[in-house]
Structures are given as C-alpha cells and as structure tokens.
Amino acid sequence: MAEPIIRTQDLTIMFGGHTAVDHVNLDIMPNKFVSIIGPNGAGKTTFFNLLSGQFFPTSGRILFKGHDVTDIPAHLRTRLGMGRNFQISNIFPDLTVLENVRLAVQARSGIHYQILRHHRKYSRFSDQAMALLESVKLSGKAAQPSRFLAHGEKRKLEIAIILALEPEVLLLDEPTAGMAVEEVPAILELLARLKTDKRTILLVEHKIDMVMSLSDTLVVLANGRLLAQGNPRQIMENEQVQAAYLGGIAP
Amino acid sequence: MPDVSLPTRMHKIRGLLSLPRSSRTVPILLLLILVAVPLITPSRSMLNLLTEIFIMGIFAMSYDILLGYTGIVSFGHALFFGTGAYMTGLIFARTGPKLGYLFLAIGGGILLVTVMALIIGYLSLRLKDVYYAMITLAFAELFFIIAEKWRSVTNGADGFSFNVPAVLQDRVVYYYVSLVLLALIVVFLRRFIESPTGKVLQAIRENEKRAEFLGYDVLKFKLISNVIAGVVASFAGVAWALQQRFVSTGVMTVDKTIDALLMTTIGGTGTLYGALLGSGITGMAKNWLSELAKVHPIFERWYIIFGLLYIGIVLFFPGGILGTLMRIRSTKNKPSVTISAGD
Numbered sequence: 001m002a003e004p005i006i007r008t009q010d011l012t013i014m015f016g017g018h019t020a021v022d023h024v025n026l027d028i029m030p031n032k033f034v035s036i037i038g039p040n041g042a043g044k045t046t047f048f049n050l051l052s053g054q055f056f057p058t059s060g061r062i063l064f065k066g067h068d069v070t071d072i073p074a075h076l077r078t079r080l081g082m083g084r085n086f087q088i089s090n091i092f093p094d095l096t097v098l099e100n101v102r103l104a105v106q107a108r109s110g111i112h113y114q115i116l117r118h119h120r121k122y123s124r125f126s127d128q129a130m131a132l133l134e135s136v137k138l139s140g141k142a143a144q145p146s147r148f149l150a151h152g153e154k155r156k157l158e159i160a161i162i163l164a165l166e167p168e169v170l171l172l173d174e175p176t177a178g179m180a181v182e183e184v185p186a187i188l189e190l191l192a193r194l195k196t197d198k199r200t201i202l203l204v205e206h207k208i209d210m211v212m213s214l215s216d217t218l219v220v221l222a223n224g225r226l227l228a229q230g231n232p233r234q235i236m237e238n239e240q241v242q243a244a245y246l247g248g249i250a251p
Numbered sequence: 252m253p254d255v256s257l258p259t260r261m262h263k264i265r266g267l268l269s270l271p272r273s274s275r276t277v278p279i280l281l282l283l284i285l286v287a288v289p290l291i292t293p294s295r296s297m298l299n300l301l302t303e304i305f306i307m308g309i310f311a312m313s314y315d316i317l318l319g320y321t322g323i324v325s326f327g328h329a330l331f332f333g334t335g336a337y338m339t340g341l342i343f344a345r346t347g348p349k350l351g352y353l354f355l356a357i358g359g360g361i362l363l364v365t366v367m368a369l370i371i372g373y374l375s376l377r378l379k380d381v382y383y384a385m386i387t388l389a390f391a392e393l394f395f396i397i398a399e400k401w402r403s404v405t406n407g408a409d410g411f412s413f414n415v416p417a418v419l420q421d422r423v424v425y426y427y428v429s430l431v432l433l434a435l436i437v438v439f440l441r442r443f444i445e446s447p448t449g450k451v452l453q454a455i456r457e458n459e460k461r462a463e464f465l466g467y468d469v470l471k472f473k474l475i476s477n478v479i480a481g482v483v484a485s486f487a488g489v490a491w492a493l494q495q496r497f498v499s500t501g502v503m504t505v506d507k508t509i510d511a512l513l514m515t516t517i518g519g520t521g522t523l524y525g526a527l528l529g530s531g532i533t534g535m536a537k538n539w540l541s542e543l544a545k546v547h548p549i550f551e552r553w554y555i556i557f558g559l560l561y562i563g564i565v566l567f568f569p570g571g572i573l574g575t576l577m578r579i580r581s582t583k584n585k586p587s588v589t590i591s592a593g594d
Contacts, residue, residue, distance in 0.1 A: 074463050075467055076466075078464055079466045090464075092454050092458050093457060095454065095457055103451065106447055106451075111447045113471075114448055115448045116443075161461075161465070
C-alpha cells in the first residue's frame with residue numbers, strides 16, 4: 001500500500017479549556033478526493049487550520065510526504081505543496097483578477113526577491129495566469145478589480161489562485177459556503193474536473209449530499225474527534241454517524 | 252489557428268496590464284517645467300521653497316512605500332530621516348566642507364539606516380496594525396530622547412550649524428542637485444513598486460494572510476520595504492541637512508513623521524506621485540499662509556488652517572487628491588475596459 005501523503009498523529013489543539021481537535025489520527029492517501037464532514041462546531045475548519053499551518057497544535061504531529069511539518073510555518077508548507085482556500089473568500093480585493101492569479105504563479109516560480117526588473121518582463125506569469133482564469137471561466141473579467149466579482153466568482157478566483165500554486169494537496173474549506181443556489185453547480189462541476197487530475201483533494205463540507213458522489217473517502221468529525229472514515233456508502237450506513245450527524249435525515 | 256490566437260491572447264494580456272500611455276507624459280512634462288524654473292525666475296525664496304518641496308517629497312514618497320504599498324503605519328519614520336541629517340551634520344561639523352565627506356555621510360547613512368531598519372523591523376514587524384504603530388512610536392521617542400540628552404554630540408534642541416562644500420551653497424546648483432536626486436528616486440521607486448517584490452508588497456497590503464498562504468515570507472517582504480523606505484528617507488535627511496546647514500532634534504520628532512503622513516494622505520496613498528503632490532501642496536500652503544500673516548494674524552496659526560484642509564480632504568477625498576482623480580478616470584474608462592476584456 002502507498003504511503004499516506006498526510007498523516008496526523010494524536011493531533012490535538014485546545015483553546016483554553018475547550019478541546020477543538022481531540023487526538024485525531026488520520027491518514028490521507030495520495031491522489032484521492034477526501035471530504036471531511038461533520039456537524040457545525042465539529043472542528044473541521046480547526047483541523048484544516050492545523051494542517052495548513054495557521055494554528056499550531058497543543059500536542060500531536062503532522063507528517064506531510066513523510067516529513068514532520070508540525071512546526072513549519074504556513075508559507076513554507078505552501079512551498080512544500082499544500083494549497084488552501086478559506087471559508088470566507090480570501091483574495092486581494094483592490095488588485096485585478098489577473099494580478100491575483102499572477103501573484104500566485106510568481107510565488108510558485110520562486111521569483112520572490114527581485115526588486116529591479118519590471119514584473120511584466122516575466123510575461124510567462126501573466127500568460128499562465130490568463131490560462132488558469134480561462135479554466136475557471138473568469139478570463140473575461142481579468143482586468144477588473146477582484147472586489148467587483150460576484151460571490152461565486154470570487155470562490156472560482158480563489159480556486160484559480162490555488163491551482164496556480166500547483167499543489168500536491170488541495171485543501172478546500174467549504175468552497176460553496178454562502179453561495180447562491182444557482183452558483184453551486186458551477187463549482188461542483190469545477191471540483192469534478194479537478195478530481196480527474198493527479199492530485200489529492202481534501203475538502204471540508206457541511207452539506208453531506210454535495211460531496212457524496214465526488215468523494216473517494218469520507219471522514220467524519222464530531223466534537224473534535226474522528227468518528228468514522230470510509231467510502232460514502234459505508235459512512236451512510238454507519239450507525240454512529242447517523243446518530244451523531246445525520247440525525248433524522250437518514251432513514 | 253493556434254498560431255493566430257496565441258499572439259492575440261498575449262497581446263490582449265499585455266494590454267490589460269499596461270498603464271495608459273499618458274501616465275508617463277505628465278511627470279516628464281512637469282520635470283521639464285521644473286528644469287526651466289531657475290531660468291525664468293531668479294527668486295531665491297522660490298528656489299528654496301521648491302528645493303524644500305523636492306526633499307520633503309522624497310521623504311513622503313519613502314513613507315508611501317510603507318503606508319501606501321505595504322500597508323503599514325509607522326510613527327518612527329523620521330528616525331531614518333534624522334539619521335541621514337545627523338550623519339551629514341556631524342561629519343561636516345567635525346571635518347571640513349569637502350565634497351568627499353558627503354559620500355561618507357551618504358554611505359554611512361545607508362549602512363546605519365539599513366542596520367537600524369532591520370533590527371527595529373525584526374523586533375516590531377511581527378506585530379499587526381495598531382500594535383506595530385505603537386512600537387514604532389516607542390522607538391521614535393527613544394531615539395529622540397537619546398538625541399536630546401546626548402548634548403555633547405547633538406547640542407539637543409538648540410542644534411548646531413555647519414559649513415557645506417562651496418559648490419552646494421549656490422542656490423541654483425543645489426536646486427538642480429535636489430531635482431536630480433528627486434528624479435532618480437522617482438525612477439528607482441517606480442521600478443521597485445513594479446518589480447515582482449513590489450507587487451508582493453501590494454498583495455501583503457491587500458491581504459496579508461492570503462499572501463502568506465501563497466508561500467510568501469511576509470516578514471521578509473516587510474523588512475525589505477522597511478529598509479528601502481528607510482534608506483530613501485535617509486537620502487532626504489542628507490539633502491535636508493545640506494540645504495539647511497543646520498541640524499537639531501527637530502529632524503527626529505514624531506511631528507516630522509506626521510508631516511510625511513499628511514503629505515501622503517493629502518496627495519493619495521499608494522500612488523507615489525501623490526506624496527510629491529502632497530509635499531507641493533503642503534509647502535506652498537505653508538508659505539502662502541505665513542505670508543498672509545501680514546494681512547491678518549490668524550494666518551500665523553497656519554497649522555490650524557492646514558488642519559481644516561486636511562480634515563476636508565480625508566472626509567471628501569478619502570483616496571487623496573491623486574487617488575480620487577485616478578478613480579474618476581478609471582470609472583470613465585470602465586466601459587471600454589469591460590468590452591476589450593470581454594470579447
């Protein structure tokens with residue numbers, strides 16, 4: 001069996017007396033679409049923040065591609081191959097849509113400390129950014145400041161930004177959060193397209209029906225603990241999960 | 252088919268990124284006018300005023316790198332200005348008015364300011380927003396008190412005067428020297444803000460967390476911004492000392508930083524030229540209002556009137572004068588932009 005790309009060992013974080021993530025041991029296998037589900041307050045986003053380096057755990061370890069990254073800051077985890085979005089759209093509002101993606105391409109290329117050359121000299125960055133915008137169907141708005149985008153478009157822009165980082169692991173935190181119903185199918189279609197590529201996708205989602213068909217594996221968190229994991233059918237049939245999360249929804 | 256569409260696409264991208272062509276004509280035209288000023292007017296006070304505006308403009312532009320481009324509010328920026336000024340004053344006061352010592356002052360200033368900017372930045376730039384501003388205030392006060400108390404060297408608030416090389420004493424020559432310095436710094440700073448690193452600074456200003464999660468080491472970028480802003484401010488300090496031929500603790504005060512903050516805000520933050528415009532308006536208004544003092548004594552308190560002007564600008568033109576003008580222009584052009592991007 002292949003090595004897991006992400007492994008957490010007894011991962012725990014406490015805020016004051018509250019244990020938000022409680023001894024989670026989880027292996028994420030490469031090139032799988034894994035969805036983390038659970039009721040509100042289950043610790044999904046906190047778990048994500050631990051993986052991406054926004055929070056540091058109280059105890060436990062995180063291994064990425066076999067290396068211990070527990071104490072590594074966020075920007076270095078990005079460079080190692082993790083790319084994440086945020087539940088609340090996180091873009092550069094006053095910069096143009098194209099510049100948002102171009103900055104990500106530039107980051108990926110490693111051109112960080114170059115103060116005397118004009119950024120337009122690196123035309124391949126802009127070309128690549130434009131191609132990515134085309135892939136999420138935003139190229140028509142490339143010249144607009146990104147704050148003028150509709151909510152759903154901002155989420156798409158964020159996905160383009162993360163794709164520009166060419167991450168091995170995509171960490172997506174509720175990409176459809178706060179989205180109008182009619183905007184959701186476009187994002188789902190985009191997620192389905194991402195899945196066909198060779199990459200690991202880790203998705204946090206509140207709406208379980210949305211991820212059923214997309215996911216290879218479902219991971220259920222409840223009260224900060226790992227409750228169950230398995231393929232979608234196993235999870236649906238799991239009585240513990242039904243009791244804790246699905247409640248009255250499942251028969 | 253592909254060999255047709257690819258170049259068109261690339262052309263389109265270039266078009267989207269490039270600024271309107273007129274963005275270069277205005278500064279060049281202005282530069283030509285400024286070059287001609289000494290040929291038109293022999294007025295010493297006019298040349299002095301313009302020289303002062305150039306120098307304060309350099310200082311304000313350096314502040315805009317922090318405030319407008321990186322999004323950090325510092326109350327300690329005069330520290331770097333003061334270091335350049337003191338370096339110049341002390342070297343000339345203790346040696347002689349030889350041109351060679353000027354390069355010592357500039358070189359020493361760059362070195363000292365870089366070290367200071369790195370140390371202070373490293374200690375304070377981890378903090379966010381208000382906390383960072385407070386730390387810079389503390390550093391500003393600390394260095395001000397040192398300058399005040401170390402009377403054997405600085406002579407405190409009374410200051411000391413010194414001679415500068417004869418060639419720089421000529422007002423017309425010094426006018427051109429400071430104009431050339433200003434032009435060089437405009438070119439350098441424009442280059443810097445359009446560089447890959449400069450673009451990352453703007454990303455940090457917009458959204459620090461997102462920049463970090465793109466893989467950028469935010470602290471390092473802020474340090475670069477701090478060092479470049481600091482070194483440019485020290486140039487302004489050197490130029491200032493050469494013009495005044497006098498240095499006192501006034502160059503280190505928080506007021507000096509506030510001056511730069513006001514100039515940048517009035518002109519428009521994050522525009523670079525706005526800082527220059529702000530320096531021009533402040534300098535002219537100060538001069539004009541103190542002349543009006545002969546008409547009515549209320550104008551002696553020109554700072555009050557200036558304060559009202561400032562409040563008015565912040566309330567009605569939150570983007571500053573240049574920022575507001577640019578916004579008006581971009582809304583006017585907006586339909587054409589959308590069409591060209593959409594097809």
